[in-house]
Amino acid sequence: TLSDRLTSVLQNLRGKGKLSDADIDSTAREIRIALLEADVALPVVRAFIAQVKERAKGAEVSEALNPAQQVIKIVNEELIAILGGETRRLNLAKNPPSVIMLAGLQGAGKTTLAGKLALWLKKQGHAPLLVACDLQRPNAVTQLQVVGERAGVTTFAPEPGNGVGDPVDVARRGIEEAKRAQHDIVVVDTAGRLGVDEELMRQAADIRDAVRPDETLFVVDAMIGQDAVTTAEAFRDGVGFTGVVLTKLDGDARGGAALSVREVTGQPILFASNGEKLEDFDTFHPDRMASRILGMGDMLTLIEQAEKAFDQEKAEEAAAKLGAGELTLEDFLEQMLAVRKMGPIGNLLGMLPGAGQMKDQLAQVDDKQLDRVQAIIRGMTPAERENPKIINSSRRQRIAKGSGVAVREVNDLVDRFFQAKKTMQQMMGRFGMGPGGGRKN
Ligand code: GDP
Numbered sequence: 001t002l003s004d005r006l007t008s009v010l011q012n013l014r015g016k017g018k019l020s021d022a023d024i025d026s027t028a029r030e031i032r033i034a035l036l037e038a039d040v041a042l043p044v045v046r047a048f049i050a051q052v053k054e055r056a057k058g059a060e061v062s063e064a065l066n067p068a069q070q071v072i073k074i075v076n077e078e079l080i081a082i083l084g085g086e087t088r089r090l091n092l093a094k095n096p097p098s099v100i101m102l103a104g105l106q107g108a109g110k111t112t113l114a115g116k117l118a119l120w121l122k123k124q125g126h127a128p129l130l131v132a133c134d135l136q137r138p139n140a141v142t143q144l145q146v147v148g149e150r151a152g153v154t155t156f157a158p159e160p161g162n163g164v165g166d167p168v169d170v171a172r173r174g175i176e177e178a179k180r181a182q183h184d185i186v187v188v189d190t191a192g193r194l195g196v197d198e199e200l201m202r203q204a205a206d207i208r209d210a211v212r213p214d215e216t217l218f219v220v221d222a223m224i225g226q227d228a229v230t231t232a233e234a235f236r237d238g239v240g241f242t243g244v245v246l247t248k249l250d251g252d253a254r255g256g257a258a259l260s261v262r263e264v265t266g267q268p269i270l271f272a273s274n275g276e277k278l279e280d281f282d283t284f285h286p287d288r289m290a291s292r293i294l295g296m297g298d299m300l301t302l303i304e305q306a307e308k309a310f311d312q313e314k315a316e317e318a319a320a321k322l323g324a325g326e327l328t329l330e331d332f333l334e335q336m337l338a339v340r341k342m343g344p345i346g347n348l349l350g351m352l353p354g355a356g357q358m359k360d361q362l363a364q365v366d367d368k369q370l371d372r373v374q375a376i377i378r379g380m381t382p383a384e385r386e387n388p389k390i391i392n393s394s395r396r397q398r399i400a401k402g403s404g405v406a407v408r409e410v411n412d413l414v415d416r417f418f419q420a421k422k423t424m425q426q427m428m429g430r431f432g433m434g435p436g437g438g439r440k441n
């Protein structure tokens, strides 16, 4: 796997300066293989790698990650951005019924999806109606009726015994029925062929013109891999679609189709289907898909942990300084920023040895205040940050003005800093962690 291959590239070096071209190239080569193995189409791989390289070249070397890890982190972030950049909810009509039309090759999972979608919509308080417009295969209508029954929703179908009906006519009458019976959403199932063909496209386009869908979902089997691109292009040009649903993700497909379809058509992936049961269905999660495509969930976890550990190391350094009475406002700010990156402010408490007593000071700081604190400290000169004792009242006024806050807030911050420092020193003293007795590593 990719992680195995990369492990040989990974050394626990902490780089300096910018990422080197050699680091970027060797990692990019491995990523490229991973993407191709995940069945991402070649032109998409090329464009994507070029974009990642561009971003990696400008990136400062992280102190927390080695170069390969850092490139992977960038790749992962870019993948998530592309897969989910425009993740959005279903587009529903202002005046019901909203119409959702399903399109895609035969076997893609449209009819199954109709049932899944119906159940999902029903759970959200909607009253969907399924409309059977696949009159191509003899049992297609029955199949839709069966999934409809399982989902507990009504299915509108042509009366049996009238020979092969006209799907466009059924679609039109389905909408009328929805209005009459007060269904607020109509899901239109359509026919698919094994390959893309003109007649199928024309029929789908005719249904589209008849029902004017609020959302046309292109349903694509994740297992078809490279073919996803040509199929998606054919449906984009032949019918047009506003969103994508990826099916059969329970199989062993690595999901490259997701990236290809997203890149080539620019339409968002709205849902993912991962099984034959109606419940095997969810909104699409870009982060899970990115990690699946890269095939390196473990590596990504490792990167996350490395970054956290690094933040913690910094926190411990600061705590040690604090014990020695050397804490500066710069450290204080760095701490707060590190904490913010890690989540709720309370996490800081866990990182400082025995710092429970600082809880009161820190509990009062919420995220908005943190912005102001940051602004205030940024408004100080290096000398003031290094040695807050020199911050007299005229300096306080200057700082307040420069950072756009009231003098009172500068006073509060300085007070809080000295209070925190004092509390910590007492605590360190009690635990024998002060100068001479402290941590040396
Ligand atoms: P349609 O021709 O596009 O309407 O596709 P169907 O809904 O009839 O699905 C074709 C086959 O794929 C059926 O056997 C489904 O049970 C199966 N199927 C659909 N979605 C999924 C899925 O997410 N996972 C798995 N494993 N099978 C699926």
Ligand code: MG
Residues within 6 Å of the ligand: 110, 111, 112, 134, 140, 189, 190
């Ligand atoms: Mg079908």
